[in-house]
Every structure is written in C-alpha cells, then in structure tokens.
Amino acid sequence: MSVLVTGGAGYIGSHTAVQLLGCGEDIIILDNFSNSSPEMLDGIRQISNKTFKFYEGDMRDGALLDRVFSENDIEAVIHFAGLKAVGESIQKPLEYYDNNINGTLCILETMKKHNCKIMIFSSSATVYGNDNPIPFTEDMKTSAINPYGWTKVFIEHILEGVCEADKDFSAVLLRYFNPIGAHKSGIIGEKPNGIPNNIMPYIMKVASGEYDHLNVFGNDYDTVDGTGVRDYIHVVDLADGHLAALAYARKHKGAETVNLGTGKGTSVLELVAAYEKASGKKVPYVFAPRRQGDIAACYADVSKAKKLLGWQAKYDIDDMCADNARWALKE
Numbered sequence: 142m143s144v145l146v147t148g149g150a151g152y153i154g155s156h157t158a159v160q161l162l163g164c165g166e167d168i169i170i171l172d173n174f175s176n177s178s179p180e181m182l183d184g185i186r187q188i189s190n191k192t193f194k195f196y197e198g199d200m201r202d203g204a205l206l207d208r209v210f211s212e213n214d215i216e217a218v219i220h221f222a223g224l225k226a227v228g229e230s231i232q233k234p235l236e237y238y239d240n241n242i243n244g245t246l247c248i249l250e251t252m253k254k255h256n257c258k259i260m261i262f263s264s265s266a267t268v269y270g271n272d273n274p275i276p277f278t279e280d281m282k283t284s285a286i287n288p289y290g291w292t293k294v295f296i297e298h299i300l301e302g303v304c305e306a307d308k309d310f311s312a313v314l315l316r317y318f319n320p321i322g323a324h325k326s327g328i329i330g331e332k333p334n335g336i337p338n339n340i341m342p343y344i345m346k347v348a349s350g351e352y353d354h355l356n357v358f359g360n361d362y363d364t365v366d367g368t369g370v371r372d373y374i375h376v377v378d379l380a381d382g383h384l385a386a387l388a389y390a391r392k393h394k395g396a397e398t399v400n401l402g403t404g405k406g407t408s409v410l411e412l413v414a415a416y417e418k419a420s421g422k423k424v425p426y427v428f429a430p431r432r433q434g435d436i437a438a439c440y441a442d443v444s445k446a447k448k449l450l451g452w453q454a455k456y457d458i459d460d461m462c463a464d465n466a467r468w469a470l471k472e
C-alpha cells in the first residue's frame with residue numbers, strides 16, 4: 142500500500158517525503174510545480190537514496206486523479222498541495238478558493254470512489270484568527286481575515302463533515318505554526334518564488350547580500366522587545382509530526398485537530414540574532430510600521446500533539462537557523 146503526497150515537491154511536502162521514505166513507506170508524489178520544481182524531487186531521491194512514483198499534474202484534474210488511484214493501491218493521502226501566499230489570496234480570491242477548496246474536494250471525491258479513508262491535512266495556525274488568547278488550543282473558535290485563511294477554515298469543516306458522514310474515515314487536521322529551517326544535508330529547503338512574504342526567506346536574502354536590510358514590522362507590540370513573536374518550528378520536526386499523525390490515523394477513525402508547534406515564542410529580533418550567530422553573517426534591519434493583519438504574539442499549546450500523537454518538537458531556534466543557513470548560503 143502507498144501514501145499519496147500531494148504537493149510533495151514543495152517545502153514541507155519534500156521534507157515529509159524524505160522522512161516517510163526513511164521509515165520505509167512507499168510514497169507517490171503528485172505536484173503541478175506551480176510553486177516548486179523537479180529539483181526538489183531530485184533532492185528527495187538524493188537524501189533518501191530511494192525511488193518513488195511521481196505524477197505531474199493538477200489535483201483538480203479528475204481524470205489524472207482517477208489514474209493515480211487506479212494504478213496504485215493508495216491507503217492514505219497526506220495533502221499539502223495548495224496556494225499559500227496571504228497577500229496574493231487577497232488579490233486573487235477565486236484562484237485560491239478554486240485551487241485549495243475545489244482541489245481538496247476533487248481529491249476527496251476520488252478517495253471516496255477508490256475507498257481510500259485516511260487524510261492528513263495541512264491546516265494553519267492562521268485559523269485561530271486575531272482575537273484568541275495565547276497559547277492557542279485546538280478547541281478555540283476559528284476564523285480568518287483573508288481568503289487563504291478561509292480556505293483552511295472551510296477545508297477543516299469539510300473534513301469534519303466527511304468523517305461525520307463516513308464513520309470509517311480518518312482525518313488529522315494539522316495546524317502548523319511557523320515552519321522554518323531546512324534538511325540538515327543542505328540539499329532541500331525553502332525556495333520561494335519572487336519577493337518573500339514570510340520572515341525567514343527574507344532574512345536569508347539579507348544574509349546573502351541580495352537585499353540590504355530587513356524591515357521589522359512593528360517595534361511597539363506588547364512583547365519581550367516590542368517585535369512580533371511567533372512559534373517557529375523546524376520543518377523536519379513538522380515532517381515527523383505527519384508520520385505520527387499517519388500512525389494515529391491508521392489506528393483511529395474520525396477527525397482530530399492537532400497543533401504542530403514548539404510551544405515557545407521567539408521575537409523578530411531574537412530570530413535575527415539567532416540567524417546572525419548561526420550563519421556568521423550580518424542581518425541589518427530597520428523598524429517599519431506594523432504589517433496589516435499581524436498579531437503581536439502567536440504560539441501553540443502543544444499538549445494535544447504530545448498526548449494524542451506522542452510527538453513533540455526536538456529542534457530549537459539555533460538548530461533551525463543553522464540548518465537554514467547551511468541550505469540558503471551554500472556556494
């Protein structure tokens with residue numbers, strides 16, 4: 142039996158593919174390379190020294206999905222494929238709703254047809270919205286402030302509905318906090334197209350000299366040093382969280398929502414200092430106004446992940462920065 146990894150050529154999917162192959166899982170990757178490239182697949186092969194089947198195409202292509210499920214015995218889907226840029230989602234809401242929600246519906250329809258009953262889904266801490274108290278626990282109300290966030294809220298509801306209707310279905314909704322870092326081999330990592338929105342790829346470009354400084358969005362928050370605080374998690378820890386979720390889903394039915402974070406907050410200035418220490422490069426910054434839609438601080442209550450999945454993050458912020466620098470600053 143195989144595990145289908147949608148979006149497996151992307152940042153989190155590729156690291157998860159490596160961990161799955163390392164555990165002896167048989168995987169199949171589906172990706173349309175809308176935000177990735179075949180190089181990532183080479184990287185997965187190189188690190189794992191294993192082979193896997195790959196289908197290039199769009200998850201909304203019903204005929205392709207039918208072929209993927211007909212040609213393989215797929216036990217579970219780990220569903221990463223989706224568009225993820227918050228700002229772009231405000232500019233192109235229909236594209237985001239169509240790709241993320243319609244894409245997920247297409248996969249679920251095909252899973253139903255082929256009697257596949259396990260889905261591990263990439264949700265986000267963004268579903269906690271702007272007015273829950275920290276740390277965030279899975280039972281808090283969800284909402285969103287942009288189309289990207291709404292796609293995550295809606296898909297969570299869709300999966301809960303699927304589990305309600307089919308008592309044999311198992312879905313684990315993983316709410317990621319802020320994934321950063323790269324594989325320790327330095328072979329795969331995050332490679333954003335264009336100007337990065339998220340902080341870590343931006344810091345990378347400043348450290349490498351491509352940009353001359355980082356804009357720190359806000360220094361008057363009620364936090365340790367006035368800058369925004371987030372729960373950064375090493376992408377390999379996050380990947381391992383998927384293996385734990387898969388193991389759980391193989392033994393339990395129904396829908397479960399689980400935070401994947403470290404439970405620790407790090408400010409922008411603390412992250413910059415850790416990156417400078419790990420990379421030996423300067424990261425000049427200037428204070429800029431707060432970014433619209435940002436919250437002061439966000440970190441996870443991670444007790445459910447530990448209790449339900451037996452998983453907890455192993456790496457700290459220094460590991461994340463060191464692994465990132467090894468990948469990003471390699472010659």
Ligand code: NAD
Pocket residue numbers: 147148149150151152153154171172173174175176177178198199200201220221222223224225240244263264265266317318319320
């Ligand atoms: P990514 O863009 O690197 O990977 C997503 C992959 O999906 C890409 O390889 C892309 O080509 C593919 N894809 C997109 N639409 C597709 C389609 N219609 N058909 C086939 N393939 C398609 O993103 P990532 O950072 O690896 O994120 C993976 C998932 O995790 C996404 O759903 C994202 O929303 C979610 N997530 C990411 C973060 C983060 O900070 N990176 C945080 C929370 C949640």
Ligand code: UD1
Pocket residue numbers: 225227228265266267290319338339340341343355356357358359368369370371409432433434435
């Ligand atoms: C952002 C998205 C969120 C999404 C998440 C992962 C917004 C408002 N939120 O979260 O919906 O789930 O990415 O994709 O876009 N920062 C700077 N300078 C920069 C970039 C960021 O100071 O150039 C600060 C931010 O203000 C924040 C922290 O760094 O305090 C982290 O920012 P970012 O990496 O964009 O993640 P989130 O804001 O947590």
